[in-house]
């Protein structure tokens with residue numbers, strides 16, 4: 049089983065050797081490896097059982113540290129990095145050929161981000177190479193927001209989990225890039241569309257695709273629990289599925305308590321940040337309960353609510 053601890057130097061020793069280590073970020077836990085070591089990168093795909101068409105995000109402590117791997121960085125990217133890094137936005141940038149092809153799945157752009165977590169930030173500062181780190185879950189399953197989540201699923205495949213507590217944001221980073229002059233969000237996440245538009249002006253939201261994923265985090269069915277999840281009006285759904293053992297995910301209000309319904313309230317305080325932080329752990333918890341089916345309602349569609357609904361819809365998408 050993986051050792052769980054807060055020892056940055058130990059994590060560094062494993063990473064220097066080309067092994068993979070789970071690391072905390074403000075969004076979700078990542079499964080990290082040396083981006084410049086093709087064996088380490090290959091190991092990440094293997095542990096996650098991730099298809100090779102799905103590229104990885106490069107993690108660094110600052111843009112200057114990866115500049116030699118990138119073509120000219122556009123002014124807009126500098127602006128975003130100054131405003132949001134360290135923080136939950138990932139920027140797609142034209143790469144040089146120095147990076148292992150596996151990282152970008154053969155595409156011209158590499159995704160780059162500076163995570164906002166003191167342990168991983170310090171670790172990145174101590175390394176002489178950037179890390180690639182997808183979310184530390186088996187491909188297609190819910191992303192982990194605690195060391196325990198990582199241990200439950202990948203604990204017997206990795207040696208070390210750097211324990212940074214529960215992730216503050218709880219959903220993955222927002223992925224942004226440019227096609228010509230157009231700014232595009234490829235994945236909604238921890239930084240809202242509105243906050244990005246303050247800096248970039250109008251941004252297009254790329255529709256999800258299940259067939260030709262430009263960012264496979266955009267696959268329609270993703271972030272999915274093993275149990276069937278159905279989205280809609282909770283009162284109606286509870287009536288419709290009254291013969292089943294139900295798990296329920298509500299936004300802020302308790303649904304009329306019935307003895308045999310397991311219920312989770314995402315945000316008793318009504319705050320979107322709270323709902324985001326609790327979303328993945330709630331899905332996991334209900335997935336492990338003795339229920340047949342998980343019923344959930346969407347949250348109001350503004351701010352982080354858009355990203356939360358995006359994850360709920362994909363968790364509910366037919367597989």
Ligand code: TXA
Nearest residue numbers: 075077078103104157158159182183220221263264265
């Ligand atoms: O918050 C996060 O971004 C977390 C933490 C660990 O940093 N990481 C994460 O990685 O969510 P992952 O691999 O689970 O999701 C990354 C998404 C994938 O859907 C991938 O397709 C997309 O980023 N992506 C990566 N590189 C890309 C590229 N060059 N072009 C388009 N999409 C890319």
Ligand code: MG
Nearest residue numbers: 182183191265
């Ligand atoms: Mg992921």
